[in-house]
Amino acid sequence: MVETGTSYFGVRSESHVREDLDRFRERGLDAVLHTFSERDREYYQETMADIVSASHERGFRVYVNPWGVGRVFGGEALSEFIGRHPEACQQLSTGQRLPAACFNHPEFREYMREWSRDAVATGADVVFWDEPHWYIPEWHGDEIPQGAWTCRCSACQDRYEQEYGEEMPAERTDSVDEFREESLLDFFEEMTGVVAAEGAENAVCVLPSDDWDHGLSDWDRLAGLEDLDVFATDPYWAIHDHDCAEFVADSTARVTDLADRHDLESQIWVQGFRLDDEAATVEDVATATRAALDGDADSVFMWGYDACESISSIACEDPEAVWESYLMALP
Secondary structure: OOEEEEEEOOOOOHHHHHHHHHHHHHOOOOEEEEEOOHHHHHHOHHHHHHHHHHHHHOOOEEEEEOOOHHHOOOOOOOOOHHHHOHHHEEEEOOOOEEEEEOOOOHHHHHHHHHHHHHHHHOOOOEEEEEOOOOOOHHHHOOOOOOOOOEOOOHHHHHHHHHHHOOOOOOOOOHHHHHHHHHHHHHHHHHHHHHHHHHOOEEEEEEOOOOOHHHOOOOHHHHHOOOOOOEEEEOOOHHHHOOOHHHHHHHHHHHHHHHHHHHOOEEEEEEEOOOOOOOHHHHHHHHHHHHHHHHOOOOEEEEEOHHHHOOOOOOOOOOHHHHHHHHHHHOO
8 A cells, every 4th residue: 555644843742743643643644754853863862762652653654854954955944064064064166165064075974974873763764865965056045156066175176086086177067067976876875874774764855857956867876776765756846837747747657667676665745835725726736646646656745744834934825725635635
């Protein structure tokens, strides 16, 4: 049977969490993703373990993700790491530091190894690597000089020179793009290995565009990582300005094909944020959910619970209708 779930965030009172988990279970969900931010790791480690335990008591398969960690994963969470370690942040080819950690920097690598171990220590079944990406200026309303790119910090320059036998160019070249992709793949090969060694599974969710600027262009190589168990994407039609049915169906077909070839589980995420209250928009949620189910995805989730009602900056205009549309479309 298909796994159905939702992401869950913002609530750290166990009594309130239990109430929400109960109603998720009553509506037929059997999986939940709990965000595990830098703040959670620092101040709520035992609380998160209790929340994961409460989820297991109700029969949920439990995922945790690096919510906004280092500002290189998806999520509405701030990063203390980038404030404490500016030297480990990405750097534009122009020399400007950016508010995002560098995948190649030793300090961030060490931080993420420890984050991975602490994530598994919560008791979670799966670590969910959510939308890994180099810094994307438009996500933050930033303007960068034309032709500038990231990352050209000292760690990247040293690694590039070791691998290519030449100084890292200041202009963006094919070899720079190749290096960026190889760096991401190397990062995930290491981190999924850490998680697997600690006894949990790994899921990765890639942005639904295979270009250099939004993550990875070669999904097949990522799917081929030895310690990967679940491959996912999130075809959020409204923010990408695509036709809902076609976009979700195409994304589902691509992910299920990839998962079948690499013996992985396939997973599709349904948009439950930044949606207006038009009837057609609410129906799109049901359309997207059915498209993922009809495409034989092994797992379908919504981001996020109650259509993100608690996050005013991204909440749907009619969160109750959006959430209900998702639940009613599930088997």
